[in-house]
Amino acid sequence: MKVIFMGSPDFSVPTLRALVDAGHEIACVYAQPPRAAGRRGLAEVKTPVHQAAELLGLPVRTPLNFKAEEDRAAFAALKADVAVVVAYGLLLPEAILSGTRHGCFNGHASLLPRWRGAAPLQRAIMAGDSETGMMVMKMDKGLDTGPVALTEKVAITPDMTAGALHDRMMQVGARLMVKAMAALEAGTLQLCEQAAEGATYARKIDKGETRVDFSRPAEAVHNHVRGLSPFPGAWFETAFADGKPERVKLLETRLATGSGPAGTVIDAEAGIVACGTGAVALARLQKAGGKALDAEAFLRGHPLPKGTVLG
Structure with missing residues (x-):
């Protein structure tokens, strides 16, 4: 035709x-x-x-x-x-x-x-x-x-x-x-x-909805992250060792076990973060201007100690 x-x-x-x-x-x-x-x-x-x-x-x-x-x-x-x-x-x-x-x-x-x-x-x-x-x-x-x-x-x-x-x-x-x-x-x-x-x-994705809200249930956080990956990418802010708050893209998570105050790192080695209910494991992350890295490589260069609050 x-x-x-x-x-x-x-x-x-x-x-x-x-x-x-x-x-x-x-x-x-x-x-x-x-x-x-x-x-x-x-x-x-x-x-x-x-x-x-x-x-x-x-x-x-x-x-x-x-x-x-x-x-x-x-x-x-x-x-x-x-x-x-x-x-x-x-x-x-x-x-x-x-x-x-x-x-x-x-x-x-x-x-x-x-x-x-x-x-x-x-x-x-x-x-x-x-x-x-x-x-x-x-x-x-x-x-x-x-x-x-x-x-x-x-x-x-x-x-x-x-x-x-x-x-x-x-x-x-x-x-x-x-x-x-x-x-x-x-x-x-x-x-x-x-x-x-x-x-x-299915309304167009707005930048105002891309920030991760860890007060939501873990499954909702996980779905939010994967639904925005790789573009525009969900994100959170946290302060690293130098004390300056930085934005980090969260490109992949996995559902995990654990509990604690929402947004708090409860297992530094595994990168597990507490949500409103349940927890997620950080799986792939990217700092502004950097490469996307799996959690092990990212946390090796940018540690998130237990008790760190992500928001």
């Missing part, structure tokens, strides 16, 4: 490549515009999808939005059979949703209607969900409310981070979208309306 692909981050790239490998004609790739990056913000960096499309020799467009009539007309002029959307980063207007013969199909990383919105992977882990999945849905005017075509469930293991789930899901999503497009081309793709009950919203 003649396909318009719309995506921006790393998560979207495997689907683009899989569609090309499956023999579809990619009429054009749409991605978010290049953004200023680097410490000084001087250089503009293209999105991963933009870079991948150029390597594949595909034309790329990067409109800021589709408010301009010329952008909508340019989209329609491609006369594509279908648009495939994976983490593009824009709510699409009706002119785009209906701008191809079969409409727009989205690869969404949750078991809809649970976790509609921007951060479904992180929110699923932070909520302690034991499974999630990829879904291919036909887009409508709502936020992830359209009818679903295909689903593949994915287990969330107790210590899985958002990064590990991301890498698993983007491969599942690529395979599922190719399957959906094959069925669409054959005229056998069936759509099913989403359930009316159980809708939840």
Whole structure:
């Protein structure tokens, strides 16, 4: 089929490549515009999808939005059979949703209607969900409310981070979208309306919620940490030997046994910290400007004696 692909981050790239490998004609790739990056913000960096499309020799467009009539007309002029959307980063207007013969199909990383919105992977882990999945849905005017075509469930293991789930899901999503497009081309793709009950919203991760709150139960702390790992990363502050409070990213934890005042190191050698109930073991940490290290290496260079308070 003649396909318009719309995506921006790393998560979207495997689907683009899989569609090309499956023999579809990619009429054009749409991605978010290049953004200023680097410490000084001087250089503009293209999105991963933009870079991948150029390597594949595909034309790329990067409109800021589709408010301009010329952008909508340019989209329609491609006369594509279908648009495939994976983490593009824009709510699409009706002119785009209906701008191809079969409409727009989205690869969404949750078991809809649970976790509609921007951060479904992180929110699923932070909520302690034991499974999630990829879904291919036909887009409508709502936020992830359209009818679903295909689903593949994915287990969330107790210590899985958002990064590990991301890498698993983007491969599942690529395979599922190719399957959906094959069925669409054959005229056998069936759509099913989403359930009316159980809708939840996966709001974008805010920096204000990344600080670790050790007063919460250990399982909630553990889920919070792994749901934000590796980016943007949960963090705490503590004073090391020089007495100056420093921020430390906490990238991995493990559930542990023990009790004490919340946020207090109760086992220095094992890096165990008491929570509101139960405890967690620090497993992977990173100081500002430093490398991410496993707990043994980190604590060897930056000891946290028993009784140290993290907050």
